[in-house]
Amino acid sequence: MDFGVQDIKNIIPHRYPFLLIDRVSYIEPGKKVVAYKNVTSNEYFFQGHFPEMPVMPGVLIIEALAQAGAVAILSQEEFKGKIAFFGAINKAKFRRNVVPGDTLKLEVEIIKIKGSAGIGKGTAYIGEKKAAEGELMFMIGDKN
Structure with missing residues (x-):
């Protein structure tokens, strides 16, 4: 399944200039x-x-990972139409500079969800090399 920007905007509330995927x-x-x-x-x-x-x-690399993770979480039936908020960032590491011309590959695996809170493990790559990684804690809330 391939989502473009418009599909992403239908899932998460971020917009230019802060939509980072x-x-x-x-x-x-x-x-x-x-x-x-x-x-x-x-x-x-x-x-x-x-x-x-x-x-x-x-x-902003961490934020891009969080936005990608939010797409995964908010695509889950029980969280559709809601919003994901940052709870914490743990074990963040930055391994290489990201510069104009790079394409960041953002992989996020949700490792725990309990109620409306959870943790995702995110890794950003340039090619096959890690650019950044971290654990992203989130909370799901209503938009209003």
């Missing part, structure tokens, strides 16, 4: 997702991080 190539609702972010030189954050040597901020 472009495509979902695999989803197992409530369990696993594989998504992609094409990093271009036109990204708003490169204006200040860093103009002389553009590098995607690590926190």
